[in-house]
Each structure stands twice: as structure tokens, then as C-alpha cells.
Amino acid sequence: MSNEKKAKAQAGINIALIKYWGKKNTELNQPAVGSLSLTLDTFTTETTVHFSDACAKDTFTLNGSTRDDNRVSSLLHDIRRIAAVRECATVTSVNRVPTASGLASSASGTAALVTAAWHAAGLPTENLVHNPTFLDLVRRGSGSAPRSLLPGLVELERDSGQITSLWSGSDWPIRMVVAQATQGPKEISSREGMAITQASSPYYKAWVEQHPRHLRAARDAIAGRDIEALGHLMEVSTMRMHACMLASDPPLRYLKGVTLQMMDCIESLRRGGLGAWYTMDAGPHVKVLCLEDDVSAVVDALSELIDHDRISVAKPGPGAHCIEP
Amino acid sequence: MSNEKKAKAQAGINIALIKYWGKKNTELNQPAVGSLSLTLDTFTTETTVHFSDACAKDTFTLNGSTRDDNRVSSLLHDIRRIAAVRECATVTSVNRVPTASGLASSASGTAALVTAAWHAAGLPTENLVHNPTFLDLVRRGSGSAPRSLLPGLVELERDSGQITSLWSGSDWPIRMVVAQATQGPKEISSREGMAITQASSPYYKAWVEQHPRHLRAARDAIAGRDIEALGHLMEVSTMRMHACMLASDPPLRYLKGVTLQMMDCIESLRRGGLGAWYTMDAGPHVKVLCLEDDVSAVVDALSELIDHDRISVAKPGPGAHCIEP
Incomplete structure (x- = not known):
């Protein structure tokens, strides 16, 4: 110090x-x-x-x-x-x-x-x-x-x-392709969105209840370095989160048309044999989990839907750390 | 006879x-x-x-x-x-x-x-x-x-x-604007989709449980000729149905990117003061409930997103009946 x-x-x-x-x-x-x-x-x-x-x-x-x-x-x-x-x-x-x-x-x-x-x-x-x-x-x-x-x-x-x-x-060359669907801040913050969901979504209780089993399955998939199982669990978790908020009154939706186009695109790649899975947080952006070898195919496919310069490729990164002094 | x-x-x-x-x-x-x-x-x-x-x-x-x-x-x-x-x-x-x-x-x-x-x-x-x-x-x-x-x-x-x-x-000039989002048959029939949802969506039980209250509120809205209340309940019911299937494993989704674009469009009209509400069945098409006077504004707005000839305007119709003999 x-x-x-x-x-x-x-x-x-x-x-x-x-x-x-x-x-x-x-x-x-x-x-x-x-x-x-x-x-x-x-x-x-x-x-x-x-x-x-x-x-x-x-x-x-x-x-x-x-x-x-x-x-x-x-x-x-x-x-x-x-x-x-x-x-x-x-x-x-x-x-x-x-x-x-x-x-x-x-x-x-x-x-x-x-x-x-x-x-x-x-x-x-x-x-x-x-x-x-x-x-x-x-x-x-x-x-x-x-x-x-x-x-x-x-x-x-x-x-x-x-x-x-x-x-x-x-020992596992996983990557995340981050595709920025839109620009500008979102209309409703996550904190506010969570409060709306808890207050008005009839699915919220089931969301909380089903969660631990899902988390255990993901831990197992990671232990087995099984990206297919992990990617599938990630998509299910993503859609259950969005579904839980969508059931609010009024419905709470963070996804945009271009988000669904990108989801369709990833599903189509998968039907063609590629290992790629999507996740979206409380916003319209799509993040795709895949292996290093499949990154360029994912980027090429998404580039047909949004500007290439709004697509980034990330590796697993370090935890928060001091860089000075 | x-x-x-x-x-x-x-x-x-x-x-x-x-x-x-x-x-x-x-x-x-x-x-x-x-x-x-x-x-x-x-x-x-x-x-x-x-x-x-x-x-x-x-x-x-x-x-x-x-x-x-x-x-x-x-x-x-x-x-x-x-x-x-x-x-x-x-x-x-x-x-x-x-x-x-x-x-x-x-x-x-x-x-x-x-x-x-x-x-x-x-x-x-x-x-x-x-x-x-x-x-x-x-x-x-x-x-x-x-x-x-x-x-x-x-x-x-x-x-x-x-x-x-x-x-x-x-005594109530309600209309439904039907916008056909895509062409061709859907990949999974409603009957099959329902079976998938019942077997794998953790939200299915809550969907069934919350339903009667929703139906009662809609009956009241109709009795009061309150299109605003009815439209709102319709959107909530629509999103809860889609959310329930979206929570399936694997996720079941009938909506497409253009569907969400049309939903955004209707929400935007509403923010501008127009009375228009969307609903989607097990498919990507959007049906908009509104009053007769607002039909042309709805059609004009949706025409910016899909071909005008894929948009129809329907009135309340008669029940099934024999036309011959």
C-alpha cells in the first residue's frame, strides 16, 4: 500500500x-x-x-x-x-x-x-x-x-x-460474441424491472423455485466441460427470466425485433451443426456462447443482421484487480 | 331440411x-x-x-x-x-x-x-x-x-x-386489424406446442391458476364496453401465454422479429394517445384490437413494417351457419 x-x-x-x-x-x-x-x-x-x-x-x-x-x-x-x-x-x-x-x-x-x-x-x-x-x-x-x-x-x-x-x-477455449442490438439506454432499469416482476408476475414464484435445480445442472456441465449442455441450460435460463418478466402486468419486455432475428439466426446455425447459444440480459443485446473455432461463423452470420462494428468477441477475463499503485 | x-x-x-x-x-x-x-x-x-x-x-x-x-x-x-x-x-x-x-x-x-x-x-x-x-x-x-x-x-x-x-x-364499433407477419405454415402445431408446454414449463401451473380472475375482469370490461380495459387484459393474457411456452425446455417460441417490431409500433401509437392493443396466437401474426375510427392509423403504421396487402381489417362476424340448402 x-x-x-x-x-x-x-x-x-x-x-x-x-x-x-x-x-x-x-x-x-x-x-x-x-x-x-x-x-x-x-x-x-x-x-x-x-x-x-x-x-x-x-x-x-x-x-x-x-x-x-x-x-x-x-x-x-x-x-x-x-x-x-x-x-x-x-x-x-x-x-x-x-x-x-x-x-x-x-x-x-x-x-x-x-x-x-x-x-x-x-x-x-x-x-x-x-x-x-x-x-x-x-x-x-x-x-x-x-x-x-x-x-x-x-x-x-x-x-x-x-x-x-x-x-x-x-483448458477450455470458450468465447462470447457480444452483439449490440440497439444504441442508447434502456427505458426501465433492471432494479425497477425486478420490482415490477416481483409485484405483478404470477410466474415469479415458480421462477425462484425451479432455479436451484437449473444451477446444479449448469455446475455439472461446467465440471464436464460440456458446452452443449451449458449452452442449452443458458438458453433455457434466459428465456425463463424473460418469460417471468413478460408475464408482469403491464408486460415487461426488454427484447426487440432484431434480438429475435439474432436468436433465429443462432438457432439456424445450430440446426446446421454449429455449437452456438444465445443469452440476453435485461436489454436487447445478444451474447453468444461458443468455442473459439466457431467464432468467425457466428460473427459472419450476425453481421448480416447488424453492423459489423457492433459485434465484439470476448474471452474469459480476469477478476477485478488493482492496476495502480 | x-x-x-x-x-x-x-x-x-x-x-x-x-x-x-x-x-x-x-x-x-x-x-x-x-x-x-x-x-x-x-x-x-x-x-x-x-x-x-x-x-x-x-x-x-x-x-x-x-x-x-x-x-x-x-x-x-x-x-x-x-x-x-x-x-x-x-x-x-x-x-x-x-x-x-x-x-x-x-x-x-x-x-x-x-x-x-x-x-x-x-x-x-x-x-x-x-x-x-x-x-x-x-x-x-x-x-x-x-x-x-x-x-x-x-x-x-x-x-x-x-x-x-x-x-x-x-353498439360498439370494435375492429380487428390482422397483420400477417410471415408466410408458410408454422413449425410446431398448437396441439404439439401445448403438450410441450404442459410437460416442461415450470410456469404452466401458475398460468392455469391465474386465469379465472383474468377472464372475470375481461367479462366486466365487455359489460362496460371498456375497450381500454379489454385491450390491456388481452395484451397481458397474450404475453402470459407466450411466456408460459417460452419457459419450456427447450424454449418454445412462435414470435418472430417482425412480430416484436409490430408490438413496438402499437405501443408507440398508444403512447401517442391512440387506443390499439395487440394479440398473437401460436404464430407470428399480430392482430390489433381498436375502434373503427382508429383503423386507418393502425393500418398506416403497420404498413411501414410489412406489405400493405398482408394487412386486413375485420369486423365482428356471425357465428357458423348453413348457407345451403
Whole structure:
């Protein structure tokens, strides 16, 4: 730890293969179900937190623009309280993810912010990803953010809030093709969408109940390096999440026409023998799980539907980590 | 009744506002939930049934092509048994609905066939729409066909199998704009899709349980001539049906990209103050409920997405009836 109360951290987004939707506890932001995700090496956030007497109040700059953000203020407040730090903070963040459009920018953003602030405040960093105080802070920022703390395939347990690495090796060349269906932020945030679903979807109870079995099957598929089983489970989990919200009153729908066109495209590739499976979060974008050898076929097929420059290829990425000092 | 054992009947398709999906009893083809529909005056089937010694075996001609159809054979067999008729039948049908594409052609087809065959066989026609033997035959041909027996807004009760006219007057200028999203038959029939959903969707139980309350609310909306309430309930019912099948394993999806584009279009019209609501059956086509005055705005908006000649405007239509002799 340097004497300067300053640190810079990097985190990648993570894409849930087995989805989480709904809260067990709104105040603590605890999820109603466990989840399983892949942390990506692209779409990262880099955030510097600098506690200093030189500033009169907290400031937060995201991609060059200063903004007020209650979540950032609240996290800084909590970290200061835990670390007995008094100085205000200058937070500078570069987010290489489209913001609030359903591409999990809140996960990478929160993971990078809390990791940087924790280090900058001089708090103990040993075995950090299993430190409950640290995990609670990350989870309060974004329910899916704890998953970005670890590399590769990560399970977030519902009851304990613990994260577990299920795979982060080099023995499995899995990739994720990320296709940005539309531009601009989504109309309803995930947090708001979850509240609508819990309040009005008659399928919500069954969604929560069927979930643990699904999660177990995905763990087995990963243990067996069985991408076909994992991809199938991912699609079923994806559609059950979207179906659960679609049954709300009024119906809640994040998918667009082009999303379904891309789903049809992937299903058609699969009928042709290719191993490729889709998942969508609370947004219209499509993320395709496949093996390295099949990436170019997937990209070529999706390029017929959307601009080629809105398609990216990601590898399993590292967990959130400090890059300075 | 003429001495000739011959009759010709006409029936229109009906579009469910409050959907039915799933069977209580497969053999008797009894629905798991009640439903409520609008019988249309367009998209009709006209069918002639002629029992005659002059033919050696049953023949069925649909739109000029002779075909084998187990459902037709089975219905003719049953009617002959009930009426003690011995002659073979020549069945000639003209179907003005795209076949098996999710535009309810089986409902108009079955209603016209059974009505014509029943009359041709000389069976008693008094109070026919409440004759349980007749209703059972119609329902076995297609679970939603009994609704095409009555005009306008029709409820099909789950337990009794009875049909009730909820409105067929001239005091409410409701219309249905039918937009054919794609051409060609769908990949999975409704009957097969229902079986898949019942076997593998964890949301199926909740679908059945939430249904009666929904149906009651729709009855109230009709009694109050409240198209806004009725349209909203129709959309919720539509999305809950599609959500229930989407949660199957593997996911079952009848909607296409263009379907979602049309849904977005209707939602956008509504945000602009227009009263228009969508519904989709087990297929990609979109049917829009609105008042007569708003038809042209709906048609104009949908014409930006699909060819104008694939859009039709329907009024509430008559129930199945004999047109000859």
C-alpha cells in the first residue's frame, strides 16, 4: 500500500449464463436466486479513487463528464466510515461499456469502484473476495457486481452471498460474441424491472423455485466441460427470466425485433451443426456462447443482421484487480 | 331440411382475447382454461358435405386439392354413427385463411365442417350451439373451434364446454386489424406446442391458476364496453401465454422479429394517445384490437413494417351457419 490514498482498479463485465432476476431483500440488495456468469476480458471499467484533503467534496467523473450518482456517493460514504477516512474523494472512471443499456456496465463499474476505493482507503486486502464487508458493499452497488470480482466462470450463492470460481483455466477455449442490438439506454432499469416482476408476475414464484435445480445442472456441465449442455441450460435460463418478466402486468419486455432475428439466426446455425447459444440480459443485446473455432461463423452470420462494428468477441477475463499503485 | 343429404356451411375464424393454452383432457380435447374470443367476418371457411351412395369412399378437397386428413375422417365417422347414416361423404372446402400458420384456420375449418356435416346428416338442429354432442364434436376437431359457432365476443367455459355470447350487437364499433407477419405454415402445431408446454414449463401451473380472475375482469370490461380495459387484459393474457411456452425446455417460441417490431409500433401509437392493443396466437401474426375510427392509423403504421396487402381489417362476424340448402 502506498502512503497516497489513491488506487486504480480494473474490472470486466460479466454475463450471466444462469440468470438472476428478483431480490430477496431490497435494502441489502440480496438476490432471490443464485447465478452463474462468465467474466469477460473486454468491456472493462477502469476507476481511480483518490481520497485527498485537496478537494472540498466528492466528485465523480465518468468518461470525461462530471455527474452526481447516489450509488457512488453512498459507497464512498460507507468506505470512509469503515476505514475511518475523512477526506473527500475524486473518482475518475473510464467505462468501455455502453452505459445502462443492459450490457452489465453497472457490474464492471461497481466492481472497479469498490475495489479501487477499498484499496485507496487502506483497508485490509487479504483474501478480499471472501471478505463479507467488501462483498456486501459490492453487492449493494449492483446485485451482479460480485461476479466480476473473480475470473472466468463464477457462481454467486444466494444465501451466503459468496462467490466461487467454477473455472478460470486455459483448458477450455470458450468465447462470447457480444452483439449490440440497439444504441442508447434502456427505458426501465433492471432494479425497477425486478420490482415490477416481483409485484405483478404470477410466474415469479415458480421462477425462484425451479432455479436451484437449473444451477446444479449448469455446475455439472461446467465440471464436464460440456458446452452443449451449458449452452442449452443458458438458453433455457434466459428465456425463463424473460418469460417471468413478460408475464408482469403491464408486460415487461426488454427484447426487440432484431434480438429475435439474432436468436433465429443462432438457432439456424445450430440446426446446421454449429455449437452456438444465445443469452440476453435485461436489454436487447445478444451474447453468444461458443468455442473459439466457431467464432468467425457466428460473427459472419450476425453481421448480416447488424453492423459489423457492433459485434465484439470476448474471452474469459480476469477478476477485478488493482492496476495502480 | 332437404331430402338431399347435403349442406354447405360458413364459419369465420375467431381470435382469442383471453387465451387458452393447454389441455385438461387430451382425448376429449378439453381446454385447461376458459377463453374469450372475437369471431371475425373475414377469413372464413365454406364447406360442403355431401353424403351419397354415388361415392365409394370419403374424399376431402381443400382449396382445390384432395387430401387425407385424419380429423376430417374421424369427424365424418362420428357423425355417421350418431345419425345412422351409411353413405360416404364428399367434402369440399374453401378456406380463405392461411392454413396452419397460427391464424386459427382450424377453428373456422372445424366449425364449418361439423356444421355442414351435422345438417347434411339430418341431425336435429334446434338450439344447436348448446347441444353437448355437437359441441363435443366441434371441440374434438379444434379446441378453439366452438367459439366460431357464435357471433362477436364469445366465452368458452372450461368445465362445461358451453359457449356464451357476451356481445354481438351494433353498439360498439370494435375492429380487428390482422397483420400477417410471415408466410408458410408454422413449425410446431398448437396441439404439439401445448403438450410441450404442459410437460416442461415450470410456469404452466401458475398460468392455469391465474386465469379465472383474468377472464372475470375481461367479462366486466365487455359489460362496460371498456375497450381500454379489454385491450390491456388481452395484451397481458397474450404475453402470459407466450411466456408460459417460452419457459419450456427447450424454449418454445412462435414470435418472430417482425412480430416484436409490430408490438413496438402499437405501443408507440398508444403512447401517442391512440387506443390499439395487440394479440398473437401460436404464430407470428399480430392482430390489433381498436375502434373503427382508429383503423386507418393502425393500418398506416403497420404498413411501414410489412406489405400493405398482408394487412386486413375485420369486423365482428356471425357465428357458423348453413348457407345451403
